[in-house]
Amino acid sequence: MYYVHHPAYCPACYYNTYWPIRQYPPADPELFLQSANETKKLMNDANVILDKLAESKEFDLKIMEAAQASDQEEVERLIYSLDISSEVDITYNPDNLKLEFRSSVSEDDPACCRLLIALRWR
Incomplete structure (x- = not known):
């Protein structure tokens, strides 16, 4: 580990203050890719879900x-009838719908990626 002198943190002890630099x-x-x-x-x-919600009042009403x-x-x-392959946690209340899409790149890291969509109707 390397140490660096940071006099701004302790002006009174200018020559005695050293802080580690994180490696x-x-x-x-x-x-990341x-x-x-x-x-x-x-x-x-x-997008599949949003396209359906944006074009079908009947589907929205259901x-x-x-x-x-x-x-x-x-x-x-209704949501899974739209032929999606992602896992989606669906929560709602009388005012809105929340869709949390989840995916992973390996079994060791089960939650690498999340996409949350929140839609209101009231």
Whole structure:
């Protein structure tokens, strides 16, 4: 570990104050690259859902009515009927719908990527 003198932190003890410099491993963009690619997949699935919500008042009404009736199975059925491949945590209340898309690049790191969409209807 390397030490560096930081007189600004202790002006009275100018010659006696040393603080360690944190050493980081060399940068490796591989996981970052994989995370970006996984997130693009999540965004594609999110776009499928958002396109349907933006073009179909009937579909919107079905989701809203199921959510207001606390029918979790129906809300999930409707969302997954849109042929998406991502895992989605679906939460709602009488005012809004939240979709959290999740993906991983390996079994060792099960939560590398998340995309959260929150939509209000009231």
